Amino acid sequence: MNGNAEAKLIVSVMVLSLGLCFMAKAGMETVWSHDYGTDKAKDKANLEIVKDKLAPGGKALRLPFVAGSVNLPGCNAADLLLAGPVTFVAHVRAEGLIGLSQEFSLKAALRDQKDGEQYEASTMVQVTRVPSDKYVALTFHVGLIQLPAEPKRYRLSIARGWAGEVKDRTPVVWVARIEMKANGKKAAYISEVDPDKVCYRPGQEIKTRVSVVNPTETLFEGMVIVEERYGLETRNVVAKQQARIEPGKVGEFSFSWKAERPEAGREVHVTLLDNAGNPIDNNNAYFGIARDPSFLVTTGQFAGGMYPPALKLKSQIRAARQMKAAGQHRGEVFSWSYCELGSFMPPEGEDPYLGRQMPTWVSLKGMKRGVRLMKEIGMTPISYLAGPAWGIAAYELYQRHPEWFVYSEGGEIGMYDMENRAKYMRRDDFEFVPYNWCLFWGELDATNPEIRRYIADQIIKVAKEMGWEGGRWDVWNMGVGMGSRTIVGKLIAKTGEEADRLTAESLRALKEMVAKALPDFTWGYNMVAPERNATTPLTMAEKCRGGGWLLDETVCSYYKKTSPYHYWAAYRDRIIGWNDHCRKLGGIYNPYPLRRGGGKYPVDRLYESIICQAGGGRYGAYGPYENEAGLVGRIGRMVFRYSELFFGWNYDLQKEDQKLVQVDAPETLWWKQMIFRNKSHAGRPQTIVHLVNSPVSEEVEENPGSLVRLPVTNVKVTCFKDEGQLPQKAWVVTAEPMTPDGEPEVQAVPMKLAKEKGAVSVTVPSVLFWKVVVFEY
Amino acid sequence: MKRARDKRNRITFYGVALFLAVLGFAFGDVKLAEETIEGQTAYRLENERVSLLVNPAQGGNVTSFKDKKGGSVELVHQVPLKGLCMDHFQTQRWPGEMLAAAYTPKVIKQSPAECVLQVSYEVKGDWQSASFPRLSGLLLEKTYTLRAGNPVLECKVKFTAPRNESKLFSYWLQNVFFAGGQYEEKTDVSFRPSIRGVRRKTLRDNDRYGREDWVNDFSDGWMALLDTKAKTGLVVLSDYHLMNCSYANGGNVSLEPMYRIQYLPPKGSAEYITYIVPVTGLDNVVAASEDYVIGYNMQSDGKGSGSVELTAVRALNAPKKLALDPAVVSVDDSNQVAKIAPVVFENLGEAPQIKKITFAGAGKDPLVLRVRTTAEAADGKTFERSFEDYYNGTYAWGENIQVDMTTPCYVGKRPAQEMRLQKPEVMQAGKGGRYNxxxxxxxxxxxxxxxxxxxxxxxxxxxxxxxxxxxxxxxxxxxxxxxxxxxxxxxxxxxxxxxxxxxxxxxxxxxxxxxxxxxxxxxxxxxxxxxxxxxxxxxxxxxxxxxxxxxxxxxxxxxxxxxxxxxxxxxxxxxxxxxxxxxxxxxxxxxxxxxxxxxxxxxxxxxxxxxxxxxxxxxxxxxxxxxxxxxxxxxxxxxxxxxxxxxxxxxxxxxxxxxxxxxxxx
Structure with missing residues (x-):
């Protein structure tokens, strides 16, 4: 398959990906349902239909805890003719569940009866939302099914799953009824809104395709209006088109407009008007505009599906689809190269090549395709840069230039394994089995101009040939170690201060060399924790300069009892405080999750996510904790949509004894350590107050049930004058419901300001987990 | 549940102690008696502290071991191929020819003060269809000694090469048991000294270094496995100078010194002495020798001040006086040393003695505790040793490792090992011909x-x-x-x-x-x-x-x-x-x-x-x-x-x- 043909395939598949809001749309109707009140099915496989006075139909499916997954009786159907968005609503009550524990889930699957493609949606049942004494309608929140725009026939199945360990309690979930909602045949509807990229650089053309289905038996005539929304108030109509769609047909409408600053996350909101100008449907999607898409990361940073060795076309396309659907902006690929600084690229014609840190056969073609796919959907592909030179190319580089490498005080060099070298030389033998560690690695002397030039050329070459738009250093980043020496024993840096200065100088020089060839190439780093930088202020400043991506891996060990930061309050202040420091130096802070994958329990992942994002950080590595079923909401989406409130360079942490804001709330509500001054896109001063219903446990990973506090209600937030001015407007920005009985929704709700003497105030109806109050002057 | 069992164990212990006192063990006798196990003769060695069974039919292993102060619970899981002092060669696939082989027993000494039992075996050099000619014909003699008034079991393994043939072997002594009598994956902890500090391992706590079953940078010859809840377990003392690796298996149920490859000329012999020391009252071990077993708990404020609580019991010897001279050193700055006044334990016995000391001016965490020890025997002779441990404290990474994920932030110096090589009587190179x-x-x-x-x-x-x-x-x-x-x-x-x-x-x-x-x-x-x-x-x-x-x-x-x-x-x-x-x-x-x-x-x-x-x-x-x-x-x-x-x-x-x-x- 040639490049163009492949690209077309990608685009056609991309039609399926969308970032729709998860609420059932107003035009949706129930197209299938099953009511256990009228079910005559007999008990089977631990699924019993029981009398239940609380159930609307008098009976419900009783699902006590039995680990595993089982299909629900009565929830199988075939020949369902469907198109566009589809979701499910389950009427449930529950007993014996605790906190945000991920114990009970419902999963619906629609399988295309012709091509077998399967689409899934699911929800958790959690005590934060579902009571025991009444049934509530629970929308399936995760993975609203977006079917292709063209109507097709599908087969339905719904399953329940119990997971985890249950001790000293017997959780039970009752399901009274399940409904499937989709657009019916009464009126035309928007089946799809599809911007072609997740992020656009300023000046690029934004292309958005809108599909409208006319399921009626009459001609549809109307108008499609496209709006771009960002910030708290901005709504710009960017395009309009007349729509004329024959009965039973799908209309495709293409829109394009130019991406313009400010750099921000955005919503493209599409309204369908009828011939009389009345809105009959709307739909939306999200995209960003940023010079560097990493600036808007809210959904993780690693391009998992693009890692070698899994580089099959099909799996890469699936990975790209998933990343686009999730709105992922940054696609970092860990340890993929031939020999890192030895030579990122394999020798001409060597495909597959034996590369990576733990040597693996890698498809060069597959790697290049993965990078291209990420760029096609607007992500920024980032190459991991381990730092040292390694592998056979580095070994050969050493042979030519032993004076380029640094040596320890004892005269030793990085590491080497001559047996692995001998094995590598026999790599073309069919019987060859890759060894488990690289054969050589060494660090280069970054102070040497000749070496800087070599490193810059390596990076320029790999960026040009592979298409990387940035590199993220890991264990070494032009570092000069105190005490390291040249081959003849000359000390490179005598003191820590000198080492810091030389490192910063070397890094800066390299960046400037690369920028001459690749002005937009971006940089990222590891080892940016304050603990690691107490004596390296110049290096830290250079890492931050110009939007450096700062992966703080030290954080992942804070779950340990030996760490002073395993207390939530200390963790919060450490993350938010250092985030502020990094931002003021121009860096983008990316604290790594506890244990790398996130804390042990859901509640740990929730508070890690809140703390990081409230501080303006980009939560790595795989995106924040989001949970609509449990009413937490899509907090990552909220941060993206209102990015000016979190990611702005003017976001300025205030000291705890600040005089700008007073909050009347119990001590368990965090706010004092989370007040910021900021400026809107329009340059208007803002005061931002984060209200966080604090963790139940003082320490991380000490809440196995993921218990949460009751919502704090009627929180009065008072804002005093700033530079002689009182706020003129206020909003509550939230992903959770405004009140506990509502649906979670990413929104900015304008608040009425109550004027007091020298101050204004708003009263926030409730804080379940995290709400943000914004005062604007 | 465990607490109730502990209490029961304590009651059992006191009951047993009383019973034994009545029977005469209070007088300090040691006894050796024959028992029949599945038709084979086994030998029970018993004194006031331990009761153990040596089964010649099962590799001459200790197939039962009870520490009366540790609740008299059975430490050896009663299934095949478990026990103490089990013989193995590193070159043979486990369990090797010796672990369950029939050994020949011989009672060497049987007196109220000391009982000595020897088991012997001539190595066949055949195992699982593989031939090991460099092993065949080796004579293995394993001698157990238990003394009255002494908690320690001595196990001496001697290999002798045949009269006309040199031999080459790598000995591996295996002690497989459950500390505290039953397996607890979280609280059964092994302790092994290394130049990065004492390596503490449970089944689950693998962390950044991986499982660390094999500690190759061991810095002393002891290993310990404790039930840290019940504070009981065994310490195995081996000859540091002969060891090649300190191994504790993944499940954390064993202490296994692996010895250096050994060449024996014809008639040459090599000896490996192991002491099995039962301990109670310790929830960790930081040092062990023939004179003592020491545990400690250290606290610091992260800025250079803190305290150290040292707990000591006797080992093979019971020193009249044990002086500890501690110092606390900053890892970042080895010149920043907090000297602490020495502490002295008098008449060290089986009951734990505890001393607490404080320090200041050691610099920020992480720290290293260094202790020089002087043990004075009853006859006035003194024996000097030293030990150290890495103390992480509030160091942010959480353990002895740098953020590069491979480099320890503290590596001490490894004491030189004496070679004690055995050589051919006549050496002439090139005996194999030319061009080799x-x-x-x-x-x-x-x-x-x-x-x-x-x-x-x-x-x-x-x-x-x-x-x-x-x-x-x-x-x-x-x-x-x-x-x-x-x-x-x-x-x-x-x-x-x-x-x-x-x-x-x-x-x-x-x-x-x-x-x-x-x-x-x-x-x-x-x-x-x-x-x-x-x-x-x-x-x-x-x-x-x-x-x-x-x-x-x-x-x-x-x-x-x-x-x-x-x-x-x-x-x-x-x-x-x-x-x-x-x-x-x-x-x-x-x-x-x-x-x-x-x-x-x-x-x-x-x-x-x-x-x-x-x-x-x-x-x-x-x-x-x-x-x-x-x-x-x-x-x-x-x-x-x-x-x-x-x-x-x-x-x-x-x-x-x-x-x-x-x-x-x-």
């Missing part, structure tokens, strides 16, 4: 293309010619190692020439250095290659091996000089330089700076400096050639690096002939 080469390939040595030179020396004669190549690996913080070494003198002496590339001292270790110097002393030839890890970089300067070389190098690294692509010149015409084409003017980029010994002859030079030096310490010793150029560094087009010179392989070929005294080839 052992080649240790170090960093960059592949550039020499030694293999071509060897191939040019002679036709490979299947079954007679011996060509072996071993590789060096340097694994950062954990040092250098060789993929193989001829630790068997019989094999070593079959070689004619050893080609020693960049093999550093820690890869050879003291045994290898000794054996290679023996090899040269026995008339074996050696060609030493220059390279980035050779000579001053190798750590071999000043060793017994370097004494045999015609050059000596600096003990500090970096004695290497850039030569500006200087041309090699013939300083002295010797026969092995015949038929070489010097017209290509082979050049050198880097040259090791050495001192030529009076008996060394400089054959080739570069800019007046020695490039090739040969010599023979005396007529009985082997010939040694030292190549002092390093095959590294790029040269301008048109210049020929010496290792790329078309005749280089011929020069080395002829050098190999010279080194093995094949002068008839010239």
């Amino acid at each position: 080469f052992w080649y240790g390939e170090g960093f960059m040595d592949n550039m020499y293309d030694i293999i071509s030179s060897i191939r040019l020396t002679s036709r490979f004669n299947e079954g007679k010619t011996l060509w072996q190549r071993a590789f060096v690996a340097n694994n950062g913080a954990f040092g250098n190692r060789l993929s193989a070494f001829p630790y068997d003198y019989d094999e070593l002496l079959k070689y004619n020439v050893i080609i020693l590339g960049g093999v550093k001292a820690d890869a050879l270790n003291a045994v290898g250095i000794e054996m290679l110097s023996d090899f040269i002393a026995a008339g074996g030839g050696m060609v030493v290659l220059g390279g980035p890890m050779a000579y001053s970089f190798s750590g071999l300067a000043g060793t017994k091996l370097e004494e045999m070389w015609p050059v000596s190098s600096s003990k500090s690294p970096f004695a290497i000089k850039p030569m500006g692509d200087a041309v090699i010149e013939v300083a002295e015409k010797v026969p092995f330089l015949q038929d070489l084409d010097w017209s290509r003017a082979p050049r050198v980029k880097y040259l090791h700076a050495v001192t030529v010994k009076p008996w060394g002859k400089t054959v080739l030079t570069v800019a007046g400096k020695p490039f090739l030096v040969i010599g023979q310490m005396d007529q009985n010793k082997g010939r040694v050639a030292c190549i002092l150029g390093a095959p590294i560094g790029a040269m301008d087009r048109g210049k020929t690096p010496f290792w790329e010179w078309s005749d280089w392989k011929y020069l080395v070929r002829q050098l190999l002939w010279w080194a093995e005294r094949n002068d008839f080839n010239f």
Whole structure:
């Protein structure tokens, strides 16, 4: 398959990906349902239909805890003719569940009866939302099914799953009824809104395709209006088109407009008007505009599906689809190269090549395709840069230039394994089995101009040939170690201060060399924790300069009892405080999750996510904790949509004894350590107050049930004058419901300001987990 | 539930103690009695502290062990192949021929003060269809001694080679048991000393270093496995100087000293002494010796002040006085030392004694606790030792590791191990015939293309010619190692020439250095290659091996000089330089700076400096050639690096002939 043909395939598949809001749309109707009140099915496989006075139909499916997954009786159907968005609503009550524990889930699957493609949606049942004494309608929140725009026939199945360990309690979930909602045949509807990229650089053309289905038996005539929304108030109509769609047909409408600053996350909101100008449907999607898409990361940073060795076309396309659907902006690929600084690229014609840190056969073609796919959907592909030179190319580089490498005080060099070298030389033998560690690695002397030039050329070459738009250093980043020496024993840096200065100088020089060839190439780093930088202020400043991506891996060990930061309050202040420091130096802070994958329990992942994002950080590595079923909401989406409130360079942490804001709330509500001054896109001063219903446990990973506090209600937030001015407007920005009985929704709700003497105030109806109050002057 | 069981155990213990007191154990007797296990005779050894069963039918293992102060619970899980003092060879696939073999028992001594039981076995050298001729015929004699008034079981394992045959073996003593009597994956913790601090391991706590079943940088001969909840367990004391590795299996139910490979000449013997020390009242172990077992708990404020609580019990000996002289040192700044007043334990016994001390001015965490110990025996003799442990405290990474994920932030010094090598009575190299080469390939040595030179020396004669190549690996913080070494003198002496590339001292270790110097002393030839890890970089300067070389190098690294692509010149015409084409003017980029010994002859030079030096310490010793150029560094087009010179392989070929005294080839 040639490049163009492949690209077309990608685009056609991309039609399926969308970032729709998860609420059932107003035009949706129930197209299938099953009511256990009228079910005559007999008990089977631990699924019993029981009398239940609380159930609307008098009976419900009783699902006590039995680990595993089982299909629900009565929830199988075939020949369902469907198109566009589809979701499910389950009427449930529950007993014996605790906190945000991920114990009970419902999963619906629609399988295309012709091509077998399967689409899934699911929800958790959690005590934060579902009571025991009444049934509530629970929308399936995760993975609203977006079917292709063209109507097709599908087969339905719904399953329940119990997971985890249950001790000293017997959780039970009752399901009274399940409904499937989709657009019916009464009126035309928007089946799809599809911007072609997740992020656009300023000046690029934004292309958005809108599909409208006319399921009626009459001609549809109307108008499609496209709006771009960002910030708290901005709504710009960017395009309009007349729509004329024959009965039973799908209309495709293409829109394009130019991406313009400010750099921000955005919503493209599409309204369908009828011939009389009345809105009959709307739909939306999200995209960003940023010079560097990493600036808007809210959904993780690693391009998992693009890692070698899994580089099959099909799996890469699936990975790209998933990343686009999730709105992922940054696609970092860990340890993929031939020999890192030895030579990122394999020798001409060597495909597959034996590369990576733990040597693996890698498809060069597959790697290049993965990078291209990420760029096609607007992500920024980032190459991991381990730092040292390694592998056979580095070994050969050493042979030519032993004076380029640094040596320890004892005269030793990085590491080497001559047996692995001998094995590598026999790599073309069919019987060859890759060894488990690289054969050589060494660090280069970054102070040497000749070496800087070599490193810059390596990076320029790999960026040009592979298409990387940035590199993220890991264990070494032009570092000069105190005490390291040249081959003849000359000390490179005598003191820590000198080492810091030389490192910063070397890094800066390299960046400037690369920028001459690749002005937009971006940089990222590891080892940016304050603990690691107490004596390296110049290096830290250079890492931050110009939007450096700062992966703080030290954080992942804070779950340990030996760490002073395993207390939530200390963790919060450490993350938010250092985030502020990094931002003021121009860096983008990316604290790594506890244990790398996130804390042990859901509640740990929730508070890690809140703390990081409230501080303006980009939560790595795989995106924040989001949970609509449990009413937490899509907090990552909220941060993206209102990015000016979190990611702005003017976001300025205030000291705890600040005089700008007073909050009347119990001590368990965090706010004092989370007040910021900021400026809107329009340059208007803002005061931002984060209200966080604090963790139940003082320490991380000490809440196995993921218990949460009751919502704090009627929180009065008072804002005093700033530079002689009182706020003129206020909003509550939230992903959770405004009140506990509502649906979670990413929104900015304008608040009425109550004027007091020298101050204004708003009263926030409730804080379940995290709400943000914004005062604007 | 466990608390109730602990209480029951305590009640049981007091009940048993009372019963034994009535029976007479309070008088301190030790008893040896026969028991019948599945029709076979086993032997119970018992004193007031322990009761154990040795089963000759099961490898002479201790198949039952109860510590009466530890609740008298059975520590050996009663399933096959579990027990204490189990014999195994590292070369045989587990469980090996000895673990369940029938041993021959013999009661050596049976008195109220001391009982001695010996079991013996002649090694067959056959296991699972594999033959181990270097093991067969070894006599294993295992002698257990239990004394009255002493909690420690002594196990002495002696291997003796047959009258007419040398042997080579690697002994592995296995102690597989449940601390506290039952397996608890979280609270059964093993403790093993290493230069990174005491390695504490549970089944689950693997962390960044991986499972660490094998601790290769062990710093003392003890190992301990405790039930940290019940505060009971066993300490195994082994001979540090004989150990090669400290192993505790993944499930954390064993303490297994793995011993260094051992050569025994005909009739030669080697002995391994192990003490099994039962302990109670300790929830950790930081040091153990024949005089004491010590645990500790340390607290710091992260800024250099804190406290240390030391708990000590006796081991084999019960010192009249045990003085501990502690100091707390900052890892970041070794000059920042908090000295603490010594503490003294009087009349150390089986009941734990506790002392608490405070310190200040140690610098910020992480810290190292260093303690010098002086044990005074009843007769007034004193024994000095020391121990240390890494203390993480509030250091942010959370354990002894840097953020680069491979480098420990603290690595102490490893005490030198005594060799106690056994050697053949008569040593003569080259016993295997001609053209036998052992080649240790170090960093960059592949550039020499030694293999071509060897191939040019002679036709490979299947079954007679011996060509072996071993590789060096340097694994950062954990040092250098060789993929193989001829630790068997019989094999070593079959070689004619050893080609020693960049093999550093820690890869050879003291045994290898000794054996290679023996090899040269026995008339074996050696060609030493220059390279980035050779000579001053190798750590071999000043060793017994370097004494045999015609050059000596600096003990500090970096004695290497850039030569500006200087041309090699013939300083002295010797026969092995015949038929070489010097017209290509082979050049050198880097040259090791050495001192030529009076008996060394400089054959080739570069800019007046020695490039090739040969010599023979005396007529009985082997010939040694030292190549002092390093095959590294790029040269301008048109210049020929010496290792790329078309005749280089011929020069080395002829050098190999010279080194093995094949002068008839010239």
